[in-house]
Amino acid sequence: MNKKNTLGIMAGILISLSLIFILTFSSNAIAAKKPTVTIHNITDLTGAYAPIAIPSEKGGKDYLSWLAEQGGIDIDGDGKGDVEVQYKWAEFGNIDARFMSAYKRFRIRKPRPTIIEMWSSPNQEMMKPVLERDKINCYGIGFSDPQLYPPAWNYMDCWSYGESAAGAIEYYIDNIWPKRGKGIKAKVAHLTWDSAYGRAAIEPTTRHGKKTGKYEVVAERFCSLLPTDPEVMAYLSDFEKKGIDIIWSNSIVHTPAVIQKGLFKLGLTKKMVLMGNLWAPADQLLSIVGPEASEGYMCAQPVYIPAAEPEAPGVKFANMLNDKYRKEADMPNIQYMRGIRMKANMVEAVRRAIIGIMKRDGVNLETACKKITGEEVKEFGLQTLAGYTAMDTTTKYNSAPAGKDDRRLANHDRVVGIVDGKVKVLSPWYEVPRLVPDEMLEKGFFKDEKININYIVKGE
Amino acid sequence: MTINVDRPCGTFDSNYYQAMEIFRTPLRKFLMIAFIVLLYAIAFILDDYIISILIVFCAFSIGMTGLQIITGYAGQISLGHAAFMGVGMYTMAVFQEHLGFNFWFALPLAGLVPMIIGMLFGVPAVRIKGLYLAFASLAAHFVIVYAINNWRSVTNGTDGMYLHRPGVLLGIDFMIDKYYYILVLTVTVIMIYFAKNLSRTRLGRAFVAVRDNDIAAEVMGINIAHTKVLAFGIGCFYAGIAGAVGGGYYEYVNVEWFTLTDSIWYLGFLVVGGLGSIFGAIAGAVVWKSLDELSTLVTPITEALLGGMAFYASAAFSLVIYSLIVIVVLVLEPRGINHRWQIIKRSYRLHPFPY
C-alpha cells in the first residue's frame, strides 16, 4: 500500500469522525413551537444488558412517538397535548467511563436534566452522591438494595430485587407449592450471576426467610454470564442431592433458559421450580427453550402480560403502538410493556411537576417548563405517583412510593408461569413485602411507610 | 554511512548531559511546556463534559504507560492490566473506608498494593513466555476479580465502595471537576515524566534488553527474573495510580469497572498506539477513550439519521464503527500511531528530500 493512499484514508477517517462530532453537537438545535421538556436516558444497547434493553427501548420509543403524535403531554386534561417531550439518550455499552461522560454531557447541556433513566445497578449506585449533589433524579432500571437504603435521589422503576424475590417465593410457597400447608420449610437455592445484580436477592431473601420461617436459603451458587449446559447441570445435580424446592435466579433470560433446560434434562421439572425476576420473562424463555422443556418456569412481573392477557387495556395499547410504529411479529412482549411503563412513568412525573410548579408559583405553562428542576420532579412528580398505572400497563395501585423515604415506583407483583406450553398468570396482584434492613430502621428511615404523601394527586 | 534522522537537524551535543536530554532543542522544550500549560489552561476554558473525558484520558494514559512498561519495554504480554487498575481503586477505597486515610495518603498506597500483587503475578513470566504468558496472565484478572467479589468484609463484595476525592486543600475544592482535573493532570505529568526517566536509565535499558533478547541479556549480566518481575511491579504501580485517580473521579468503585474486555482492550490499544514509546501509550489511551466516547455519540445520531426503524442499526453501529477503526488503523499502520508520528517527524526533518 503506498504512503499517500494510507494518509488519504486516515484523513478520510478523521474527517468523517469530526463530521459525526459536529453533527452531534448541532443536533439539539431544532426549533420547537410548543414549550418543551426533556427527559434523558443513558442506556446500554450493546453491552451485557442489550437483550433486555433493546425490546424495552422499543416500547419506550414507540410510546414517545405516540405521545408526540398526540401533541405532547396533556397538562390541562383537555385531550390535546400542551408540552412537547424531547428525548435525549446516549448509549454506554456497560462501560463506566462512557456512562460518566454521557452524564456530564447531559448535565452541562441546556436544558438541564431533571430526570435521567439509567441502566444497570452499579452505575446507579455510583451516581447516588453525584445525583444528590446535582439535584437530578435517577430513574433506574437496576433495583439493588444499596440504592434504596439509605434513600437518596435514586428512584427505581420497581421494588428491589430482594423484595420481589421474597414476595414471589412466599406467594409460591403459600399458594402453589405442592407440599404447602404441612408445616415444612421450603428449601431455596440461588443460582445466579456473581455480580451486584446477581447477588442482589440473596441477602434480603435469606433475612425474610428467617423472619417468616416459611423457607430457608440453603445454597448460593454462581454461574458465568452465559452458563454452559454442563456447568448448570452440575449445580443442579448438587441441588437435587440437597433436596431444593425452589431455585431463584436473578439474571437475564439466557441463564434461566439454560437452567430450565438442565432441569428438564435431569428430569427434575416437577421436583424443583425455577423462578426468575422480571428481566427473565416467561415469554422470552418460552421462545428460547421451547414449550416442553420450559414447563413450570415462573417469574415475577409487575406488568400485564401480552402473551397471556391480550384483553388487558395496557396490552391493547401496546399492540396498538406496535401495529402503528413497528409492526414486528414478536412484539409486544413483556419487555416492551415495561418500556412503555418506564417512559410513561417518567413523563407522568414531569407532568405532575409542571402542574405543581404552576400551582405553587402561579406561573403559566411556558415558564413552568423553563423553570422545572429535579427537585420539583422529585417532590411533585415521583413522590406522588401512587395510583398511576402508566397507560394501564400495570394495576391501579401499583405505582407508588409508599412514604417519603420510599424510592420504589411499584410494590405489586404477579407470578407468571408457563403451564402447558403457554404463558399464564398464576396469581392475582399481591403486595411485595417491604424488606428494610434493620440498621436503616435504627437510623430513622421508613417510619411513615404506610402513609401516602400525595402532595398533589389531581388531573388523573 | 548512516545519517541519523532521529534527531533534529543542526543540533549537536557538546556534552554528555545534552545527549541525555529528553528534548534537545529549546524550541521543542518550549513547545512541550506550552502544551502542558495549555492542558492546564483548558480546565478554565472548557466545560465539564470535555473535562470528564480529559480526566479519563489522563487516568488511562497513566495506566497505559504502565502497560507500556510491561509490554512495550519489557516485552512481557499482560492481559490482566485492568484488574490491577481495579486493585488500585479498591486499595484507595479500602484505606479510606476502613482506616480513615485521606486521598493523599491513600494515593501512594494505591500504587504500592497493586505493585506487590503485580510482582507476584509477574513471577510466572520468568518461566512462561509469549502468548502463553499472555493468557496465563488472564488468571491474574480472574483471581483478582474473584478475590474482590468474595472478600466481602473488606471490599464490600459486588456492591462496590465509595471512595472520596480530596476535600478542600489550599483553598482549592477538588470536588469541582476542573480542579480535580488539574490534580489528575499533575499526577499524569509526573508519572509520565517518571516513566520517561525510567526508559532512559539503567532499568529501562534492561527492560528493552530483556524484550529484544532475553537470553543474551541474561548472559550479558542482566538478572532477567528480577527485571521481569520489576517490570510487572512498576507497570502495576502505574495501573494502581491510574485506578486511584480514575476511581476518585467517579467516587465509586465496583468490580464491573474493570471487566475482562477492558483488560484485553488495554493491550489492543497499546498496539494501536504503538509499542515501545511513551507517546504510543498516550496515543493509545486517547484513541481508546475517544472511540469509547464516539460510540456513545454515534448511536443516537445514526438513529436520528436512519429513523426509528433502524433501531438495531444504531445499536450495532457503535460496535461496528469502533471495531472498524481499530482494524483499519492497524491494517494501515501495524506498528501503531507512534510509528506514523515518527515517519511524519522524519519527513519534516528531511524535507524536501524523500528519504
Added chain:
Amino acid sequence: MEDLLKSIMLGLASGGIYALVAVSYVIIYKSTRIFAFSQAGMLVIGAYTFWQCLVVWSLPIWISILITLAIAAAIAIIIERVSMRPLIGQPILAPIVVTLGVMLFLRGIALLFWHGEVEGYGEAFLPLGVWHVGFLSLPKIQVYGFIICMLVIALLISFYKYTRTGLGMRVVHEDHLVAQNLGINVKRIFQYSWIFSCAVAVIGGMLLGNIQGVGLDLDANGLIAIAAVLFGGLESFGGAVIAGLAIGIIQIFAIQYLGALLPGEITMLVPFVFLLLILLIKPYGLFGLVRIERL
C-alpha cells in the same frame, strides 16, 4: 462413584465443544502464528446464521448447514484477504489485535441482523430428551453434540494426514520460508486455514446454540476454549482435544466439589488458574512445541 461418573459425563459433554473451538484456534495458529480471537465471534455468527436458515426460513437441515458453512467460508476469506494479508510480516501483536477488532465487528454484525435477541432451535436441530443408561441420564443433545465434535475433529485430522493440501498445510506449519521454497502457495494455505477454522467455529456455534440458546454472549465459550488451547499447547491438535475435554471435566469437578467451599463464581476462575499452574510446570503446554533456546 456414581457422582464421579456423572461429573465426568457432564465434563466430557462441555469439553467436546471446548475442544472443537480450541481446534479452530489451533488451525489458524499453526499456519499463521496468529492467535485469532475472532473465532469467538464466529461462534455467534454461526449460531445465528444457522438459526436464521433453520427456524426463520425453515430450510432442511442439510441445506442450512451448507449455507452456514458457506457463509463462514466467505467471512473467513474476507477476514484473511482484507485484514490479515496486509499484516504478513508485521509485528505479531498487530494481527492479533486486529482479530480482536474482528471479534467485535462480528458481534456488531450479529446485533445488526439478529438484534441481539436470544433465540433457540427448539427441536429443529438435535433431538431433545434424555437417554437413561443405568443411573446415568444422558441428554441427547449433549451426546450428539459430543459425537459431532469428535467426528469433525477426526475429519479434520484425517484431512491433514491424507490429502495433498493437508500435506502442504503441514509443511506450512513447520516453516513458512521452507514451504514457499518448496513451491507451496503459503498465502493460499493461510486462506485455507482461515476457512477451515471458521467452519469448525461455526459448527461449534451451532452446537452451542442448541445447548445454550442462540445469543450474543456465546463468545464467552471462546474464552474458556483459550485456556484449553494453551493447556494443550498452541501447536497441537491432539493437545487441544485432550485439553478441551480436561478443562470441561475440571470445570465440572470444581463446581461439584469446590462449589460449596468457594463462594462466588468459579467457572471461569478454575480453568485459568489451572492453566497458570500447568504452565508453571510445563511452559509450553502439554504438547506444545518446546522452543529450544540457543545462542
Added chain:
Amino acid sequence: MAVDTRDIVKKREQRYSYGLTLLRDCIEETRDLPNEEDFFKKNVLRVEDITISFGGLNALSDVNLELREGELLAIIGPNGAGKTTLLNVISGFYKAQKGDVYFQDTKITNYSSHKIAEMGICRTFQNIALYTGLSVIDNIIAGRHPHIKYNFLNGMLYFPWARREEARQRAIAEDIVDFLEMEQVRNTTVGMLSYGLRKRAELGRALALEPRILLLDEPMAGMNLDEKEDIARFIVDIHEFLRIPIVMIEHDMGVVMDIADRIAVLDFGLKIGDGTPEEISKNQKVVSAYLGKAGEQ
C-alpha cells in the same frame, strides 16, 4: 616502583589504544590489572571434565581446558564440534551434566549466567544477539548494567547523582565507541546496521561489562578482509591494553595462527589438541579432523 612502571606502560599503550583508557581506569578502580610476571602462568579459568548432551547427541564429552593469564586462546574445530556449547557452558547458559567450571579457583558451575557475567566473563555471540531496539551507544550502556550503581527509583526520579552517574557511564560508552571507530553510527538503532558493524557493536557491549575474560564466538565470521583486519586489531589492542585473557572461536586459520598464543581443537565434542600454533599445525589428529584422511599422507 611498580606503579611508575605501569604509568609508563600505560602512556605507551595509550598511543595505540585510543579510546579504552576510561574503561581501563574504571577497571582499575575495582581491581589491579594482572602483573606481567603472572602472564602465561596463573590459571584464570579452568574447565574440568565437561560433559553435556542434547537428547542422544553428545555435544561435549570430558572436555578439559584451561586459560591462563594474559593468554589469547583460540578454539578451533569443524562445525558442530561443540565450540559454542563450550562457551555456553562457561557463561552458565547451559548447565553441564558432568564436570565443573572454575574461575580463579571459584567454582562457578552452578552460578546463574548473569552472576557469571557480573564476575567478568563476558562474551559475544555467533549469531549476533544485540538488543535490536536500542541504538549502538545504548547497547553499550546496557552492557554496563551491572556496573551502574543506582537503583531504579533514583533512575525514575532522575536525581542529580543518577544523572551524573548516567553521564559518567555514557562517557565510558562513548569511549568504547571511539575505540571501535563507530562514531558515525553511535545513535543508529542496531537493527539497521550492517553485519560487520553489528559484530563490532557486540564486541563493544562485551567490553562495557569490564571483562576479566573475554569469550569471542566467531568474531570475524562472514567478513571481508578489511573488516577482519579491523577486528583482529581490536582484539589485539584489547588483549594488550586491558591485559585480559581472550578465548576466541575462529575458523580463519590465518588469523588464528597469527594472533593466538595457544590453540585448542575440538572435534565431535572431544578435545583433540591443545598447544601453540606451531604444535597444532603439526598435530596429526587435528590435521586429519580438518582435512580428512587425505591430510594424513
